[in-house]
Amino acid sequence: MLIATTLPRIFSFRDKEQDIQLADPSPSFSPKAVLNFYAQTYPVLTTATIEGPVINDDTIHYKFVSQIGTKG
Secondary structure: OOOOOOOOEEEEEEEOOEEEEEOOOOOOOOHHHHHHHHHOOOHHHHHOEEEEEEEEOOEEEEEEEOOOOOOO
16 A cells, blocks of 8 residues: 655755754745745845755755855
8 A cells, every 4th residue: 555645845055164954834835935934034045046856865855055155
């Protein structure tokens, strides 16, 4: 018998050489909505892009990558 389950989502970003993991504020939020939600607390996320999803160890991982300070 197959059982469908929803995998938990993990959001993370790197700030000042430190990896920060963020809790999923609501499973109904899109990844962009989660980014906007946390941008109020972490201003570095206002210009971030979203990488992922990557499924690893039965979790869905999204990475917010800040564009501040990068040269292109």
